[in-house]
Amino acid sequence: MSQSQSQALTAAFDEMGPQGEVRQVYAAIADWLAGTSREELLAKRAEAEWLFRRVGITFAVYGEGGDPERLIPFDIIPRVLGRSEWDRLSAGLTQRVRALNAFLADAYGKQEILKAGIIPTALVTGNEQFRREMQGFSPPGGVFTHIAGIDLVRTGPDAFYVLEDNCRTPSGVSYMLENREAMLRLFPRLLGRHRIQPVNRYPEELLATLRAAAPEGAGADPTVVVLTPGNFNSAYYEHCYLADEMGVEVVEGADLFVEEDVVFMRTTAGPRRVDVIYRRIDDDYLDPRAFRADSMLGVPGLMAAYRAGNVALCNAPGCGIADDKAIYPYVPEMIRFYLGEEPRLSNVPTYLCEREADRAYVLDHLDQLVVKLAQGSGGYGMMIGPHATRAERQDFAARIRTRPADYIAQPTLALSTVPTLVEAGIAPRHVDLRPFVLSTRDEVRIIPGGLTRVALRQGSLVVNSSQGGGTKDTWVLESDPMDGGVAC
Numbered sequence: 001m002s003q004s005q006s007q008a009l010t011a012a013f014d015e016m017g018p019q020g021e022v023r024q025v026y027a028a029i030a031d032w033l034a035g036t037s038r039e040e041l042l043a044k045r046a047e048a049e050w051l052f053r054r055v056g057i058t059f060a061v062y063g064e065g066g067d068p069e070r071l072i073p074f075d076i077i078p079r080v081l082g083r084s085e086w087d088r089l090s091a092g093l094t095q096r097v098r099a100l101n102a103f104l105a106d107a108y109g110k111q112e113i114l115k116a117g118i119i120p121t122a123l124v125t126g127n128e129q130f131r132r133e134m135q136g137f138s139p140p141g142g143v144f145t146h147i148a149g150i151d152l153v154r155t156g157p158d159a160f161y162v163l164e165d166n167c168r169t170p171s172g173v174s175y176m177l178e179n180r181e182a183m184l185r186l187f188p189r190l191l192g193r194h195r196i197q198p199v200n201r202y203p204e205e206l207l208a209t210l211r212a213a214a215p216e217g218a219g220a221d222p223t224v225v226v227l228t229p230g231n232f233n234s235a236y237y238e239h240c241y242l243a244d245e246m247g248v249e250v251v252e253g254a255d256l257f258v259e260e261d262v263v264f265m266r267t268t269a270g271p272r273r274v275d276v277i278y279r280r281i282d283d284d285y286l287d288p289r290a291f292r293a294d295s296m297l298g299v300p301g302l303m304a305a306y307r308a309g310n311v312a313l314c315n316a317p318g319c320g321i322a323d324d325k326a327i328y329p330y331v332p333e334m335i336r337f338y339l340g341e342e343p344r345l346s347n348v349p350t351y352l353c354e355r356e357a358d359r360a361y362v363l364d365h366l367d368q369l370v371v372k373l374a375q376g377s378g379g380y381g382m383m384i385g386p387h388a389t390r391a392e393r394q395d396f397a398a399r400i401r402t403r404p405a406d407y408i409a410q411p412t413l414a415l416s417t418v419p420t421l422v423e424a425g426i427a428p429r430h431v432d433l434r435p436f437v438l439s440t441r442d443e444v445r446i447i448p449g450g451l452t453r454v455a456l457r458q459g460s461l462v463v464n465s466s467q468g469g470g471t472k473d474t475w476v477l478e479s480d481p482m483d484g485g486v487a488c
Contacts, residue, residue, distance in 0.1 A: 014416070052074060072471055076183070081474065100322045100331065105138065108131075109138070113337050127324055152433045169279070171234075171235040173202060179451075227251055328347065362409040370384050372408055372410070
């Protein structure tokens with residue numbers, strides 16, 4: 001382990017507790033680990049892998065030779081959050097997503113936040129994700145991002161930060177659900193020692209959210225489908241899983257057609273009208289008549305049907321401007337502007353490389369910063385300065401000078417650690433958390449917990465599944481332990 005990696009682990013907040021002590025939320029976990037041999041834990045890990053292989057939970061990794069399908073590593077030691085911790089997070093997430101939806105409605109409507117000079121107009125209307133086809137249009141219910149995944153990191157007992165917002169097609173919720181199912185099968189007694197808030201109602205909540213987005217006239221039982229780009233997509237398993245859990249059809253573009261601005265699904269009993277599409281296809285490929293003409297994945301005429309008010313798309317096209325990393329620094333101001341409130345969750349300090357002063361600072365401190373593509377995802381196009389080689393830092397410096405608007409930079413945070421089963425035994429590993437936020441016109445719903453992603457390599461801060469990260473079950477307790485402190 002390098003010196004910087006060792007320092008990162010030393011400086012990180014250990015969610016189980018400082019060395020020699022245990023926080024009360026982890027007391028039963030600590031007892032369980034103390035009474036369970038390494039051989040037993042490894043046997044349970046092997047059983048978990050067998051369960052995931054039998055179910056067929058895979059994740060495709062692009063850009064690799066051979067078969068890119070692989071299991072996402074699952075760590076059997078759960079992450080635990082107390083009720084009060086979760087309540088604070090939930091309130092902050094609700095506030096943030098309300099503001100993001102207000103921003104999207106405004107950006108494609110009156111653009112008041114741009115006229116007020118709070119966000120530079122060019123940063124929004126000149127963004128590659130800004131869809132002019134959405135200007136002047138309000139989706140059914142006025143909601144743009146019905147399903148959001150907000151990535152959080154922790155640096156201390158009460159210090160949570162929003163790392164990024166995912167407002168387009170956030171993935172990972174199926175792994176959250178399957179992780180809990182695996183834990184129930186593997187460790188029923190351990191779960192019985194905790195009162196844990198359930199996550200299994202997510203498909204029911206998702207279906208209710210989608211139905212609430214249905215156009216007027218769709219009736220009490222609107223037809224909902226999940227639109228997938230197909231089995232070569234990295235999250236295809238999730239598309240099928242969610243459709244099955246909701247009891248709706250999973251379809252590809254060829255299964256749908258538009259006639260007189262109405263969307264129909266081909267069935268053995270004849271065409272069936274579709275009211276709501278939970279789309280897992282990127283904007284560019286949704287409709288070859290509106291976006292990329294060469295798309296074979298979308299549905300010709302879909303945007304015309306959408307703008308005519310005859311079908312709902314969840315999430316709405318154009319949501320990408322809300323999760324662009326160059327827009328991210330302005331979210332606290334969105335909260336103040338639209339809601340008249342102070343942000344409950346903090347952003348990570350962010351430098352926009354298109355700004356001359358920010359760019360100069362970033363270029364002078366590349367060895368201390370994390371540099372990201374403003375429109376990147378999945379851990380691609382990213383450099384962690386303290387862990388990068390000199391050649392890698394020089395490469396990113398050249399990229400920033402050539403296309404400064406494409407990059408942002410942030411301090412290297414000491415992400416919190418949780419106990420993780422590795423080959424050498426139990427060791428701390430860095431984690432983040434992606435809760436899933438469901439929005440309708442009338443309410444915001446959040447399933448307690450979310451997907452905990454864990455960086456399995458020693459000292460690594462990269463948790464993305466596409467970069468070798470794994471996942472954990474996330475437990476939110478029904479109530480806090482009595483004293484809320486630590487046990488020796």
